[in-house]
Each structure stands twice: as structure tokens, then as C-alpha cells.
Amino acid sequence: MKLTDTRRLTGPSLLLDGPGAIAEVACEDAQARPLADAWETHLRALCRAVGWPAPHTAVRIYSGGASLAFAAPTDALYAATEINETAVGAAVATLGGDAAAALEGTGQMHPTGDLIASVRDEQNPALLALEQASGPRGVPFLWDDDEASVGLGAGSQTWPVTALPSPEAISWDAVRGIPTCIITGTNGKSTTARMVGAVVRASGAVPGMTSTDGVVVGSEMVERGDYSGPGGARTALRDRRVEVGVLEVARGGILRRGLGLPNASAVAVNNVDEDHLGDYGIDTVPQLAEVKFVVAKALGEGGALVTNWDDAHCRREGQRLAGPLAQRGAHIVWTGMTPEALPEGPAVSVVGGWVVRRGASGGWTRVVEVTEIPAARGGAAKYNVRNALTATGLSHALGIADEHIARGLGDFASDVETNPGRGNVFRVNGATAWIDFAHNAHGLRALVETVQALPATRRLVQMSHAGDRSDREIRAIAHTLHALDAAQYVVADMPDYLRGREPGEIPALQRDTLLGLGVSPEAIQEAPDPASGVRQALAWAEPGDVLMLMVLARREEAIRAIREAGGVPA
Structure with missing residues (x-):
């Protein structure tokens, strides 16, 4: 038995509906249930010792381990992790194990007196008072180690956690929430969020958007980097310019910290497929779907879950949640490419070349022609048609009029400025170069379907991958892209993302896979990095060729190479 991780949960998560602490323990399958039972016994005793009531606990047992979580006060979560570590160690000892060895490197046993002191030192009564005053008033409350805020965006006020006002000192009429949506899924999160952002701007409001690329307020990038976690949400939603929140949320953030909002x-789950399996005991796609649909915990009265009827995992989770959502006054908006296949009720689909929506009472309303959505490439980019369906459902749930939805989707070009690395297309000396960030089989299948529809004299495919994926996943990428039946393949290394691999190891795996599929050695080039691969592809290309370039790193350098070769947006 070994403690592998201990952390705070700062928002709704897979196991809890609010803040708490969670421990991950690796153990033999037969040890998991006895360990969980012993942990709960010791946890209750420790909570009693520090003056806390009997905790709400949640246990998830998986192959090779268990997640052990309990709800804790917002102002004492670091102390809660220490309590959790100690409870795990005591449980290991109860089962005859070595507690010190089990916790070594990750946690430690804390004497009861130290735990009492930790709780006392961390407590912030003013923070709890503000949190408790916000709830009954229906005013959103956000907090972190440094700041706390009531209200969102243009209706927010923020203070240092060391200088919080009393609830009586706040003018509650001056603070309020704003319309907000959360978007997750295996693929299409960033594009959908940017589509909704374009719609919000078309409506005349200021969006605050978070994604794996950064935080954008209006059209200004205020922070660069991966801001798809709770920190990004707080950054966007505390900016007093923001009138509508549009938050991309990734699987990792949900598992590590819970929801930031x-x-x-409204919330959306675009799709669910194999990606990032193996973290925190999430080993199967159905388990991954449960993680994605944690976003539904954010919905209350009048809220909408927008999800994909055409995706089996989304369909199953949506059907599972329909009853609980209805009890909270929320509802599901189904999206799908085949309108007659959709169940009754709110939905978004495509009819006669139009994106259409349907309310609870039935009857389709036209919103925008597919050919008027640049990102859809005349309908050839079906994955972006699907993203547009989700964006339409979310935008309507945010209260935005159809005319503004149509204008926003029409304004969204999906070029390197508005949607970098997602379906950016260039004309280069008579050839077509399609650059994308897709990095899993689900996303690549959608791209292959799109690129196959483009007329081409010859095709070239460039591929690469980060080193933290399994050999099977890396080979699967090559297998998926082989379906394009290209005349030339470029396998590029990713020296900035080896993550434990040797240089050249990933290109060798993909080259070996292609050779096994019958590709001749002469049809495979190797490149030291994605940008160099793009240069090699451009040197090979002739008029009429189509280049499908998977650029997962050094994207700006790759775009620069295309522009220096005379490339212009197509």
C-alpha cells in the first residue's frame, strides 16, 4: 500500500460536490475495501479530535488502488490534506502495513496536536462568513489562496483574503452573477469556446474566455498558457469588463482540483473518446465520460446541458443524468447531425443545409446556413459543423438571439488569429496546407474525413506526438493517419516534449507502424521537430498537393515557415 497523491479539491469533482481533500492510494485489489473502511474509521476520529463534525466521505475503488475523499471547510483545506494523509497512514498500520513507508515521499503522519494547530492557523472566519452570506442571496462566490470575490465579471468585487469585509459591509445590490458556460470534451473544446466567444461579441457583450491557450477578455489576450483549470476561470470571471463567461475545462483540471466555477x-460535453487514460484510476472511456460530465454538477434551476446524441458515451451519460437534472430544474439540449434520430425536446441539428434549433414545444427554427460558417468549410469539416451545433445550443441557453448566433458563427474564421492550430488552411504555391493540433485518434479521424474530401493530386501527412503517451497510443496515431493513403509521410520528433523518451524514439515507433502497414521506406521522411517537418513538406509539395500537417509544438515557427514560403490563408 502506497500513498501516491494527496491534494485539495476546491470545487465540485468526481467524488464530491464541493471543497474537500482527496488521497490516491496504490494497493492490491483485495486490500482496497479493507483499507477504505479503516481509513474512514480513523478519519472520523481525527475530525472529531480537531473539532469538526463527522465528515461526508466518498470512496472510489479501481484496479490497483483507491481514491479516498472527504468534504472539508473551505478555509482549512491544507489542514484537511494533512488529516487525510494521517488517516491513510493509520489505516495502513491497522492492516499490518508500514505507515511511514506507505506515506514516504508524498505525505506523513501528523500528531493530533499538530493537526489541531494547522486547522487553527489556517482558519479564516471572514472567508467562511462571506461564502455563507453569498449562497442564500444567489451571488457567486470565488476564492483562492490570495483573493476572494463575490459576483462575477462586471458584477464582481474582489478582496485579499487577509482583508475581507464583513457581509454587512457589502452592498449586495451592486454584485451579481453573469451568464456563464463551461465546455469540455475530448476534442473541439477550444474551438467551441471561441465560437461562443464570437457569438457573444456579435451580441454586443464582452466575453471572458479561458482555454488551453490563455485567458481572453473581449479580443485581448490577458494571459498566455494553459488556463483551462480553476485558476483561469477565476482570472476571467474577476475581470470587471467581462459580461459573459465562456470557460474551457479540461479533464485534468476536473480530476486535480474540481470545477473552478x-x-x-449552461455546460457542454462535445464528445468522449480514448485520451489521457491511466491518470487517477481513470482507465476506461466510460470512466472518462463520468469525469467529463462532472460539469453537469454546476447546473441549477434553468440550466442546460448541451451534449452530443451521436456520441455513444455522451448519449449514455446524458440519459443517466436526465432525471437528476430535471429534479434541479435543469434540462438537456441534444445535438446531432440526423434530426430524426434525436429524442423529443430541446435540440440542435442540421436540416436542409441549415443549423436549426428546437425548443421544448417542438418545431425547428433556422439559425444559420452551414455554408455561412467559415470554419465548416462548406460543410466538409463536419467536426466543425458539430462544434457549431454545440455553440448554438450554448449561446441560446445564455440568452443570445438567433441573429447574433448567426452573425457570430459567420464572423468566426478559424484562422491562425481566431483559432490557432485548429483547422488553419493555407494556399502555398498552388498546394493546400492544413495545420491542426489534433493529437488523438478521435480528432484525427475527423480530420482525415475532412481532408479526404479535398481534391488532391497527392497527399502528404506529418505526424508527431508527446512522449507521455503509451506505445499503443503513438502507434494508433500513425494507423489512423495511414487511412489518408498519402504519397509521403513525415514523422517528426518533439524534443520539447520527450517526457522520458529518448530522442528519435517516437518517430521510430510511427515509422515502424507505417512500414508494417505497407508504406515504402522511400515514402517516409523523419524530421527533428514539427517546424522542420513543415519545411520538409513544403519542399516536397507541388501545385495540387494537399499537406495535412499535425503541428503539436513550435506552432508559431511552423506558421512562419508557411508564410515565408508564400502561404496565404485559404
Whole structure:
């Protein structure tokens, strides 16, 4: 038995509906249930010792381990992790194990007196008072180690956690929430969020958007980097310019910390497929789907879950959640490419070349022609048609009029400025270069379908991958892209993302896979990095060729190479 991780949960998560602490323990399958039972016994005793009531606990047992979580006060979560570590160690000892060895490198046993002191030192009564005053008033409350805020965006006020006002000192009429949506899924999160952002701008409001590329307020990038976690949500939603929140949320953030926004007007799950399996005991796609659909915990009265009827995992989770959502006054908006296949009720689909939506009472309303959505490439980019369906459902749930939805989707070009690395297309000396960030089989299948529809004299495919994926996943990428039946393949290394691999190891795996599929050695080039691969592809290309370039790193350098070769947006 070994403690592998201990951390705070700062928002709704897979196991809890609010803040708490969670421990991950690796153990033999037969040890998991006895360990969990012993942990709960010791946890209750420790909570009693520090003056806390009997905790709400949650246990998830998986192959090779268990997640052990309990709800804890917002102002004492670091102390809660120490309590959790100690409870795990005591449970290991109860089962005859070595507690010190089990906790070594990750946690430690804490004497009861030290735990009492930790709780006392961390407590912030003013923070709890503000949190408790916000709830009954229906005012959103956000907090972190440094700041706390009531209200969102243009209706927010923020203070240092060391200088919080009393609830009586706050003018509650001056603070309020704003419309907000949360978007997750295996693929299409960033594009969908940017589509909704374009719609919000078309409506005349200022969006605050978070994604794996950064935080954008209006059209200004205020922070660069991966801001798809709770920190990004707080950054966007504390900016007083923001009138609508549009938050991309990734699987990792949900598992590590929970949702950064506990309440939202609408949430969406685009799709669920194999990606990032193996973290925190999430080993199967159905388990991954449960993680994605944690976003539904943010919905209350009038809220909408927008999800994909055509995706089996989304369909199953949506059907599972329909009853609980209805009890909270929320509802599901189904999206799908085949309108007659959709169940009754709110939905978004395509009819006669139009994106259409349907309310609870039935009857389709036209919103925008597919050919008027640049990102859809005349309908050839079906994955972006699907993203547009989700964006339409979310935008309507946010209260935005159809005319503004149509204008926003029409304004969204999906070029390197508006949607970098997602379906950016260039004309280069008579050839077509399609650059994308897709990095899993699900996303690549959608791209292959799109690129196959483009007329081409010859095709070239460039591929690469980060080193933290399994050999099977890396080979699967090559297998998926082989379906394009290209005349030339470029396998590029990713020296900035080896993550434990040797230089050249990933290109060798992909080259070996292609050779096994019958590709001749002469049809495979190797490149030291993605940008160099793009240069090699451009040197090979002739008029009429189509280049499908998977650029997962050094994207700006790759775009620069295309422009220096005379490339212009197509």
C-alpha cells in the first residue's frame, strides 16, 4: 500500500460536490475495501479530535488502488490534506502495513496536536462568513489562496483574503452573477469556446474566455498558457469588463482540483473518446465520460446541458443524468447531425443545409446556413459543423438571439488569429496546407474525413506526438493517419516534449507502424521537430498537393515557415 497523491479539491469533482481533500492510494485489489473502511474509521476520529463534525466521505475503488475523499471547510483545506494523509497512514498500520513507508515521499503522519494547530492557523472566519452570506442571496462566490470575490465579471468585487469585509459591509445590490458556460470534451473544446466567444461579441457583450491557450477578455489576450483549470476561470470571471463567461475545462483540471466555477448557466460535453487514460484510476472511456460530465454538477434551476446524441458515451451519460437534472430544474439540449434520430425536446441539428434549433414545444427554427460558417468549410469539416451545433445550443441557453448566433458563427474564421492550430488552411504555391493540433485518434479521424474530401493530386501527412503517451497510443496515431493513403509521410520528433523518451524514439515507433502497414521506406521522411517537418513538406509539395500537417509544438515557427514560403490563408 502506497500513498501516491494527496491534494485539495476546491470545487465540485468526481467524488464530491464541493471543497474537500482527496488521497490516491496504490494497493492490491483485495486490500482496497479493507483499507477504505479503516481509513474512514480513523478519519472520523481525527475530525472529531480537531473539532469538526463527522465528515461526508466518498470512496472510489479501481484496479490497483483507491481514491479516498472527504468534504472539508473551505478555509482549512491544507489542514484537511494533512488529516487525510494521517488517516491513510493509520489505516495502513491497522492492516499490518508500514505507515511511514506507505506515506514516504508524498505525505506523513501528523500528531493530533499538530493537526489541531494547522486547522487553527489556517482558519479564516471572514472567508467562511462571506461564502455563507453569498449562497442564500444567489451571488457567486470565488476564492483562492490570495483573493476572494463575490459576483462575477462586471458584477464582481474582489478582496485579499487577509482583508475581507464583513457581509454587512457589502452592498449586495451592486454584485451579481453573469451568464456563464463551461465546455469540455475530448476534442473541439477550444474551438467551441471561441465560437461562443464570437457569438457573444456579435451580441454586443464582452466575453471572458479561458482555454488551453490563455485567458481572453473581449479580443485581448490577458494571459498566455494553459488556463483551462480553476485558476483561469477565476482570472476571467474577476475581470470587471467581462459580461459573459465562456470557460474551457479540461479533464485534468476536473480530476486535480474540481470545477473552478460551482454554478453555470449552461455546460457542454462535445464528445468522449480514448485520451489521457491511466491518470487517477481513470482507465476506461466510460470512466472518462463520468469525469467529463462532472460539469453537469454546476447546473441549477434553468440550466442546460448541451451534449452530443451521436456520441455513444455522451448519449449514455446524458440519459443517466436526465432525471437528476430535471429534479434541479435543469434540462438537456441534444445535438446531432440526423434530426430524426434525436429524442423529443430541446435540440440542435442540421436540416436542409441549415443549423436549426428546437425548443421544448417542438418545431425547428433556422439559425444559420452551414455554408455561412467559415470554419465548416462548406460543410466538409463536419467536426466543425458539430462544434457549431454545440455553440448554438450554448449561446441560446445564455440568452443570445438567433441573429447574433448567426452573425457570430459567420464572423468566426478559424484562422491562425481566431483559432490557432485548429483547422488553419493555407494556399502555398498552388498546394493546400492544413495545420491542426489534433493529437488523438478521435480528432484525427475527423480530420482525415475532412481532408479526404479535398481534391488532391497527392497527399502528404506529418505526424508527431508527446512522449507521455503509451506505445499503443503513438502507434494508433500513425494507423489512423495511414487511412489518408498519402504519397509521403513525415514523422517528426518533439524534443520539447520527450517526457522520458529518448530522442528519435517516437518517430521510430510511427515509422515502424507505417512500414508494417505497407508504406515504402522511400515514402517516409523523419524530421527533428514539427517546424522542420513543415519545411520538409513544403519542399516536397507541388501545385495540387494537399499537406495535412499535425503541428503539436513550435506552432508559431511552423506558421512562419508557411508564410515565408508564400502561404496565404485559404
